[in-house]
Amino acid sequence: MFSPEELATITSALERLKDRPNQGTEQAYAYTNGFVPGDLIYPFFKKIVLERLQKVLGRELHLTTGMYLKESQPWGIHTDYVKGDTNPDLAVLIPLDTQGIDTSTVVFNELCEDTFEQFMQTTTPTTGAQDLVETVMSHETADRLQHVSLQGIYVWRLGSVIFWDRRLLHASDNFLASGITEKRALVLFTHQG
Numbered sequence: 001m002f003s004p005e006e007l008a009t010i011t012s013a014l015e016r017l018k019d020r021p022n023q024g025t026e027q028a029y030a031y032t033n034g035f036v037p038g039d040l041i042y043p044f045f046k047k048i049v050l051e052r053l054q055k056v057l058g059r060e061l062h063l064t065t066g067m068y069l070k071e072s073q074p075w076g077i078h079t080d081y082v083k084g085d086t087n088p089d090l091a092v093l094i095p096l097d098t099q100g101i102d103t104s105t106v107v108f109n110e111l112c113e114d115t116f117e118q119f120m121q122t123t124t125p126t127t128g129a130q131d132l133v134e135t136v137m138s139h140e141t142a143d144r145l146q147h148v149s150l151q152g153i154y155v156w157r158l159g160s161v162i163f164w165d166r167r168l169l170h171a172s173d174n175f176l177a178s179g180i181t182e183k184r185a186l187v188l189f190t191h192q193g
Helices: 004-014 042-057 116-122 130-134
Strands: 030-035 062-071 088-095 104-111 150-155 162-165 168-172 183-191
Touching (some): 042 183
Antiparallel strands (some): 030 062, 062 183, 088 162, 088 183, 104 150
C-alpha cells in the first residue's frame, strides 16, 4: 500500500515529533510521540495517509490521535479502547521498519472496553491461546493467555497496513526473542463520526 519512498517520507515527518515516553505504565518501554487534528503536522498525514486509507477501506476515518511508536519492549495483552474519545473505531498500524524485520501484531477475538486485568476478573479461563506462550507470546503467561482466543498473527510487511476494532484485545509478539531491539510504526486511533 505504501512504497519505501513514501514510508521514508512518513518517517521523516514523524522524526520531527518530540520523544514522549508512553504513559500509564510504571516503566516506559516505548515512545509514543503523538499528534492530533489541529497540530501543524496533521494536514500532511491527512493527505498522505488518511485519504489513502479511506479509499482502501471505503469509508471515512476520523482521527482521534496518531503516534510514532518506537517500541523497545513487547506490549502485553491490552486494548486501545480508552483514548479519551467517544465512539472509538479502529486502530491502524503501518510498519515503518524499512529493513523488513520479522515481527507481528497478535490480535485476539475478545472485546474489552476497560483494562485486560478487569477483563480477566469477569471472564472464565478456557483453553484459550496459552499455546502461544511457546512461540510469539513468550513475554506473556499461559494463565493470562487462557482468557483469549487467537484471531490472527499479522506479520509486519513493508508497505502494509494492519487494522482492527479498538475494542479487540491484542499484543506485540515477543520481538526481543528474535533479536530485534526496537520496532517502529505509525499508529492511528480513529473514532466514529
